Amino acid sequence: MAWIRVSGPGSADIVQRLCGRQPADRRAVHVRLQDAAGPFDEGIVLWLPGPHTYTGEDMAEVSCHGNPVIVRRLVSACTDAGARLAEPGEFTRRAFLHGRLDLTRAEAVLQAIEARTPRGAALAIRGLSGEVADWIEAVRRRILDLGAEIEASLDFPEEATPGSVGEALAALAREIRATAETTRTGQASVHGARVGLVGPVNAGKSSLFNALLGRTRALVDPAPGTTRDVLEATLDVAGVEVTLLDTAGQGRAGSPLEARGQALRDEALEDADLLVVVLPAHRLDRPEVAASLAHSEGRPRILVGNHADRAGARFSLSGLDLLPTCALDGRGIDALKAALQDALVGEDPAGPWLASARQQALLSAVARNLEAALAAWNGDAGPAVAAEEVLEALDHLGAVDGRNVREDVLDTLFARFCIGK
Ligand SMILES: Nc1nc2c(ncn2[C@@H]2O[C@H](COP(=O)(O)OP(=O)(O)OP(=O)(O)O)[C@@H](O)[C@H]2O)c(=O)[nH]1
Ligand SMILES: [Mg+2]
Structure with missing residues (x-):
């Protein structure tokens, strides 16, 4: 079944020609639909005189059988009778212009x-x-x-x-x-959120990616520069659809291929809503650690100190706290999920x-x-x-x-x- 909506001052004429008569106001009326060549289907017509309609104008809603051949004929019958196809959002725009709803x-x-x-x-x-x-x-x-x-x-x-x-x-x-x-939690609720795992090469981004997903989706290896392509996977965080991105690590590119991976990462992260900056807690003196911090500064981020199982692991850097995780034994993964929830879901606001x-x-x-x-x-x-x-x-x-x-x-x-x- 298909519904066609018509709105505007010419609607009464169009309905008259489609149904051969003027249907009763605000009633679902069973009619035989016709055009210049004769009847082509049966359907339901709802005739809604303005101004108490969605758009504030005279409106009609006409149903027909869902076969595309019939739907096209109904649309043609309307346009032959003086209608034109609506622009995207035009019904709501007309409703706004007629004061039926405000922009919010x-x-x-x-x-x-x-x-x-x-x-x-x-x-x-x-x-x-x-x-x-x-x-x-x-x-x-x-x-x-x-x-x-x-x-x-x-x-x-x-x-x-x-x-x-x-x-x-x-x-x-x-x-x-x-x-x-x-807006941040609002947009995440409506559109979902893109969350990027970033940080120095070998910090354990792919390992955390797998741990958060609860399955092995990304390759993990002791060699730095393992991840090159941007990997995407979906994660449900308290009702918010999160697209988690695993990306190439921060560090001097050892090959043109790694450099291309880093370029892909930068492009993919441009519109990320949140960054999880994964740092090697046992090697916070690595220059890529400072670079990763500087790179993500000013953006919504969660700072993670991975490799929490290693000797010398520290969870504070330049006055910033790191969330301790160990991707190998799963330590801190629940806390990381809770931090994601805090950042993307939070409490439902009492006000607007x-x-x-x-x-x-x-x-x-x-x-x-x-x-x-x-x-x-x-x-x-x-x-x-x-x-x-x-x-x-x-x-x-x-x-x-x-x-x-x-x-x-x-x-x-x-x-x-x-x-x-
Ligand atoms: N001990 C220990 N090893 C870890 C931990 N997390 C990851 N590893 C190991 O560290 C190495 C690198 O892990 P990856 O997950 O590939 O690191 P990555 O950040 O994705 O690295 P690139 O893709 O090369 O940038 C692998 O050998 C992992 O098994 C951890 O918490 N503790
Ligand atoms: Mg990786």
Whole structure:
């Protein structure tokens, strides 16, 4: 069985021509489908007059038998009657443009489509229910209130209460940053996560890869430079689908082949969400150890001291703690799995749970504006500059739920939807 959706002012005409009559409103009606050449199938028509529809426009949903020959004929019958094929995401885009849903809910629709696990689907439902939208609205009101106080202080400096405005700005910026932070576990829940094992050659990356998977997937050997290709395997971490990557080690390439392996590694790890940096705990003086630390600095990472069974093993380096593991006897593997879970799953946030990098970037910009406003308010720049920053914060916030958003941003966002959504 196939369903075709039609939306827009011409829908009534199209349905009329398809069914030979206007079906009753909001009822599943059994009809004989026809085009200019005559009847071609029977199906169900749902006639949904606007504006109380998904898109806010007149809509019809028409079913036919699933045979592609019949489906194509139904689609042609619609286009002959004046319809055109929808762009990806056009239904949801029209719903957004008609004010039926805000941009956070539109993105939640996309998340509901893309979610790979029940956890991701649960997050999408939270977004669809308006959890993010309501929070954005509450934040907007708080920023507006603060903006009003700052503006008032320009006109009536003697009545200003500098302390409370400063505290409120700081508290709001903190809350926004904390909410933006939920994106990491949110995205992992919806899309899964890519986790790369990196570190010096021979540190035991492939051995840990096998230990985490519970099977021998990668070749392990005492010779340095064993792994060259990037190996991928899937691991379930508390409901998050993790793609674990084993890669060529850090170190001087002994051959062109090893160098190509290292190039492959760097490319594969560019979009990794988390790095597990595997260091040889008994040989922390190796130069590749410092190189691996420097290479992974600033990215989400777990530092592991493997070879915990060896004499001289140490689990602290430049003030950083290493998680002790031994890939041979399995020591620390459960702790490593728990660390992965902490980093990728964490606790479900009580407040809004984000899964969109777009929302995260905008909210970080809002927090930066509020922090700049705070600095201006407390410092020499003064309330006039603080007020400008607050206005800019409102602009960024408006792009999150789509109150003010550029057309090209909408193009990019809805292009990720499939046709028919
Ligand atoms: N004693 C001891 N040996 C280990 C441990 N982990 C790995 N090994 C050994 O160290 C050697 C290298 O292990 P691999 O897993 O191949 O190391 P790798 O980091 O993948 O190495 P490359 O692919 O060459 O970069 C093998 O002989 C392993 O058996 C460990 O925790 N303790
Ligand atoms: Mg290896």
